[in-house]
Amino acid sequence: MMVGFGKSMMQSVWMVWERGFGWVLRFRSLHTTHFGICTVMIKRHRGSSILCQDSTLIHDGDMIGELHLNNDTILALIKAEGPDRAALKTARLARRSMMQIxxxxxxQPEFREVKALVGITLLHRGLTHGLGFEQQALKYGVFRQMTTAYLRLLLTAMHPEGQRRVARKTEALIPMMLIHTRGSLKNRFLSGGRKIG
Structure with a gap:
């Protein structure tokens, strides 16, 4: 009982912190839009250029859409239905959001200059299935180390098995950058500019 209570408290504290952090992030974005389970923050890419599979080149200063999942919704699904069913529902909701994006x-005029949709996650295997994201490993350095630590802590807080899950999957839990360029988004989810089922 105390273990369950402690886990619940940890999740509550984490979500309060994450909401505050998300609020701060919005001040660093030029525009923020919610699409179901996903949020996209339009901002300028900072750092090394990114060469995508379709030859799109994202330079420092180019506009990107930074993709974030709504962890409140995911946590509610995990509590209500368990991690396996929650993962399936999250994938379905993510696909719906991707069509909207x-x-x-x-x-939408706010997205006119955005070159690509970019996200970073540890759970790239589940999220990319059926969504067509290109995957690129983060370059070694301080940013990768900080991102790895943050995302593993998030998984510890969110997943029912917590630290045991992270310890068992440590080598596989490497952050990956997920990318959809304008062209790949259109090819994957639109036909003649309209939604496909």
Whole structure:
């Protein structure tokens, strides 16, 4: 009982901290839009250039859409239905959000100069299945180390098995950058600018 209570408290504290951190991040974005389970923050890319599979080149200063999942929703699904069913539902909700995002890239003026949709996650295997994201490893350095530590801590807080899950999967829990360029978004989710089922 105390273990369950402690886990619940840890999750509550984490979500309060994450909401505060997300609020701060919005001040660093030029525009923020919610698409179901996903949020996209439009900002300028900072750092080394990124060469994508379709030859799109993202330079320092180019506009990108930074993709974030709503961890409040995911945590509620995990508590209500367990991690396996929650993962399936999250994947379905993410696909629905991706269709909305691809339409926004075509129709909304805020997205006109955005070159690509970019996210960073440890759970790239589950999230990329059926969504067509290109994967690129983060370059070694301080940012990768900090991102790895943050995302593993997030998984510890969110997953029912907590630290045991992280310890068992440590070698596989490497952060990856997920990318959809304007072209790949359109090819994957739109046909003639309209939604496909």
């Amino acid at each position: 691809s339409e926004a890239f075509e129709d």
